Amino acid sequence: MTTWSAPTAHAPVSATVELPGSKSITNRALVLAALADAPSTITGALRSRDTDLMIDGLAAMGTGIAAAPDDPSRLTVTPRPLHGAAVQCGLAGTVMRFLPPVAAVANGTVEFDGDPQARTRPLHTILDALRELGADITGTALPFTVAGAGSLHGGDVVIDASASSQFVSGLLLSGARFDNGVRVIHRGAPMPSMPHVEMTVAMLRDHGVTVETGTPDQWRVAPGPIAAHDWVIEPDLSNATPFLAAAAVTGGKVRIPRWPAATTQPGAQFVDILAAMGASAVLGADGVLTVTGLGALRGIDVDLRAIGELTPTIAALCALATGHSRLTGIGHLRGHETDRLTALATEINRLGGDVAEIDGDNVSGGLLIRPRPLHGGTWESYADHRMATAGALIGLRVPGVEVLDIGTTAKTLPAFPQMWADMLGAGVTAE
Ligand SMILES: O=C(O)C1=C[C@@H](OP(=O)(O)O)[C@@H](O)[C@H](O)C1
Numbered sequence: 001m002t003t004w005s006a007p008t009a010h011a012p013v014s015a016t017v018e019l020p021g022s023k024s025i026t027n028r029a030l031v032l033a034a035l036a037d038a039p040s041t042i043t044g045a046l047r048s049r050d051t052d053l054m055i056d057g058l059a060a061m062g063t064g065i066a067a068a069p070d071d072p073s074r075l076t077v078t079p080r081p082l083h084g085a086a087v088q089c090g091l092a093g094t095v096m097r098f099l100p101p102v103a104a105v106a107n108g109t110v111e112f113d114g115d116p117q118a119r120t121r122p123l124h125t126i127l128d129a130l131r132e133l134g135a136d137i138t139g140t141a142l143p144f145t146v147a148g149a150g151s152l153h154g155g156d157v158v159i160d161a162s163a164s165s166q167f168v169s170g171l172l173l174s175g176a177r178f179d180n181g182v183r184v185i186h187r188g189a190p191m192p193s194m195p196h197v198e199m200t201v202a203m204l205r206d207h208g209v210t211v212e213t214g215t216p217d218q219w220r221v222a223p224g225p226i227a228a229h230d231w232v233i234e235p236d237l238s239n240a241t242p243f244l245a246a247a248a249v250t251g252g253k254v255r256i257p258r259w260p261a262a263t264t265q266p267g268a269q270f271v272d273i274l275a276a277m278g279a280s281a282v283l284g285a286d287g288v289l290t291v292t293g294l295g296a297l298r299g300i301d302v303d304l305r306a307i308g309e310l311t312p313t314i315a316a317l318c319a320l321a322t323g324h325s326r327l328t329g330i331g332h333l334r335g336h337e338t339d340r341l342t343a344l345a346t347e348i349n350r351l352g353g354d355v356a357e358i359d360g361d362n363v364s365g366g367l368l369i370r371p372r373p374l375h376g377g378t379w380e381s382y383a384d385h386r387m388a389t390a391g392a393l394i395g396l397r398v399p400g401v402e403v404l405d406i407g408t409t410a411k412t413l414p415a416f417p418q419m420w421a422d423m424l425g426a427g428v429t430a431e
C-alpha cells in the first residue's frame with residue numbers, strides 16, 4: 001500500500017477542474033439500458049472501479065456493452081437475454097444493491113461476491129425483499145446466490161430502508177421487469193439519501209417507465225417495457241466537492257464547468273454548505289460554478305441525512321474552520337465503505353483534532369467537530385475513496401499529512417492524484 005504525501009498549498013489555489021461523469025447516474029444508466037427493449041448509448045460515462053464493476057457484472061449476465069474505440073466514456077449498451085454468471089461487487093454499494101434484482105429476472109444462477117470489507121455492508125433488506133417478491137436467494141450478505149428463474153412475481157413489499165436508500169433504488173430500477181411491477185413501502189427511521197431515490201425515479205421516467213410517488217415513503221413502478229434512452233451523464237458533483245473545498249480552505253478560486261442548473265445529485269447542495277461556512281459560490285450563465293474562499297470558515301450545525309456521501313469533505317472543512325460544528329442525520333454512514341463516523345473522528349484526532357462521535361440513527365447520529373491546530377501524521381483511508389480525498393483536503397493546510405492508499409480514489413475518480421496536482425500546479429491567476 002502506497003503512502004501519498006498530501007501536497008500543502010503555499011498560495012491560494014486557482015484552477016478550473018473538469019470532472020468525469022457521475023457514479024450514481026452512470027450505474028443507473030447502465031442497469032436501465034441493460035433492461036431496456038432496444039440499444040441505448042451512454043455519453044460521458046464515468047470509468048472507475050465502481051462503474052467498471054457494474055459494466056462487468058451486466059456483461060457477465062449477457063448484456064452487450066461496447067466502448068467507442070477512441071473514447072472509453074462513450075458506451076453502447078445492447079440488451080440481450082440475461083443468464084447465470086459470477087458477479088464481483090468490489091466495495092460498490094450500487095453494484096451489490098442494484099444487480100440482485102436484475103439477477104432475479106435472469107435465466108440461471110448468479111453468484112455474487114465482493115471485497116472482504118463489503119461483506120459487512122447492509123444487504124439483507126433487499127435480499128429479503130426479493131425473496132418476498134418471489135426470488136430464490138441463498139444468503140443474507142456477500143457472498144450470496146440468486147437463482148434467477150427468468151421472471152419474478154413482484155408486487156407489494158414493505159422494507160426498512162433506513163440503512164440505505166439503495167435498497168429502494170435497486171428494487172425500483174428493475175421493477176418494471178417484474179410480472180406485477182413493484183410497490184415499495186418504507187417503514188422505519190427516516191430514510192437517508194432521498195435525492196438518490198429521486199434520481200432513480202427521474203431516470204426510470206426518462207426510460208418511459210411509469211412511477212407513482214404520491215404517497216410519502218412509497219413508490220410504485222408499473223410493469224411494462226423499458227424504452228431505450230441515450231444518456232449524456234452529468235459531471236460527478238460529489239467528486240467535485242474536495243476541489244471546491246480546496247478553494248474555500250486556501251482563500252482561492254475553483255471553477256467547475258458543466259455544473260447542471262437542475263439535478264438530483266446531492267452534490268449540488270454542497271453550494272449551500274459552502275455559503276453557510278462563509279465561502280462564495282456562484283453559478284454563471286455559462287454553466288461554470290465558481291467557488292471563492294473569502295477567509296476563515298465558520299462552523300456549522302447541519303443535518304446531512306439527505307446528502308450523507310458529502311460528509312467526509314464537510315467534516316474535513318469543519319476541522320479547518322474557526323468555530324464548532326455539529327453534523328447530524330448520518331448514523332447510516334457506519335454502513336458505508338467503512339464506518340465513516342469512527343474513521344473521520346479517528347483520523348482527524350490523530351492529527352491533533354477534537355472530534356466526537358454522536359451515537360444514534362439517521363436523525364441523531366453524527367459528529368461534533370471542535371477545530372484545533374492540526375499537525376502532520378498518517379491519515380488512513382480504510383479503502384474509502386472519500387476518506388482519502390478528505391485527507392488530501394486537510395493536507396492543503398496542514399504540512400506532513402501522509403495519506404495511506406490514495407489509490408483507493410479509483411473507486412470513483414481514478415485520476416484524483418493527478419487532478420489534485422494539476423489544481424495546485426495551476427497557480428494563481430490574476431483577474
Ligand atoms: O444510489 C446511489 O447512487 C447512492 C446512494 C447513497 O447511498 P446510501 O443511501 O446508502 O447512503 C449514497 O451514499 C451512495 O454514495 C450512492
Ligand SMILES: C=C(OP(=O)(O)O)C(=O)O
Pocket residue numbers: 091092093094309336337386412
Ligand atoms: C457511499 C458511497 O458509495 P456506495 O455506492 O458504495 O454506497 C459513496 O460513494 O460515498
